[in-house]
Amino acid sequence: MADSTTPGDAPQKPTLHHLSDSQSQRILWLLEELAIPYTLINYKRDEQKRSPPELKTIHPLGRSPIFVTAHGRIITESMTIATYLLETYDIPKKFAHSDWIRDMTLTSFSGTSLLDLADTELLFDLAAKHTPWPLSYITRYIKKKYDSFFSTAEFEKNMEFLAKELGDQEWFNGKEPGRADFMLSWPMDFVGQRGYVDLKDFPTLHAWRMRITERPAWKSALEKGNGYDLTSW
């Protein structure tokens, strides 16, 4: 699973194009955990909290994270970047998993079911925020209906699933964090920071999240990045 560009290229430091208040935070965290040299280029969300147009000059989708390997290959999608980083730089296999089916299931889950649900909640929040009164009253009414009909129960089911998967382990990956932990950090921060789920109702998941924030690599990632406030949309 090595980088497949011309092997003769002189390797440079890899580069992370990082966006504030975004899922790129989990990649920055992983880079800090791996303790490798890399170049960090920080971008700020615009006033409407969208990606700035400069990111489109790196990759046409214009989203962050964008990772450029030491050989110059551009990689998008957090899952691919995280996998590439672990395959390439976790030489001592500190973050390796012992069960690929479980690891991929949790990794995929972090980007599909859970994030999808959180994004929908965000959309309702935005609709309520950007709709003038009295229409905002109606959007809030629709959100309440949606929550009671669907999303509250779905969030609970998702959290129960994750709590069961975590069990009494420190990390989803076992004794050390792994791809599933790095990947799950984003949707869990998203639902936690925005209050879509009160993680204190799920003490083991809350403890897992706190465990992340205590890691030196997480702290240095926060220092090197340019903000991770998911409440200000």
Add this chain to the structure above:
Amino acid sequence: MADSTTPGDAPQKPTLHHLSDSQSQRILWLLEELAIPYTLINYKRDEQKRSPPELKTIHPLGRSPIFVTAHGRIITESMTIATYLLETYDIPKKFAHSDWIRDMTLTSFSGTSLLDLADTELLFDLAAKHTPWPLSYITRYIKKKYDSFFSTAEFEKNMEFLAKELGDQEWFNGKEPGRADFMLSWPMDFVGQRGYVDLKDFPTLHAWRMRITERPAWKSALEKGNGYDLTSW
């Protein structure tokens, strides 16, 4: 990457718990492509188009697809199931990819960016449908705003990205379909059937989608399943 349950278990036929009008269709298609013996259990969406409660007895998340391996291990998440099937049963490597970074990027993309965008559109459709007049007028107004502010341009960017990735190949995977093709079939059918994107504006993507429907395995998957109508929500 073999199934990690006790090797001494006598292998049975694997089972797919399949839901009508759902992403499980891509797994059914893959099973037919692999031409292996398997048990298919069909479930129908309820009147509100949701998963029936029976699925919760198989896995607490109650979503389809749910795959039970020949050794009795339960796997959820389409990406994990597709990967397991290819790793386990594609012995001649007919559907193998030559570049794991590209394959994972497209596979992840099918479940994150593209599907997330499509789900949001669906949500607006549902809000408009289930909101009584004159509130439905307002939800449609909000949807229009959202489309013009965000989603129309996002869909276009996504389609341009995919068209570029497909290039002049028959399949994203090259000469034969691969994991990325199986996985992309669902969001592309979703946006195509519901008219979120007019795929005729992207002739190579349209031709790719038509190419799928012409495959004998796709046709037999449709026959064995219990409906694949994504327009009736």
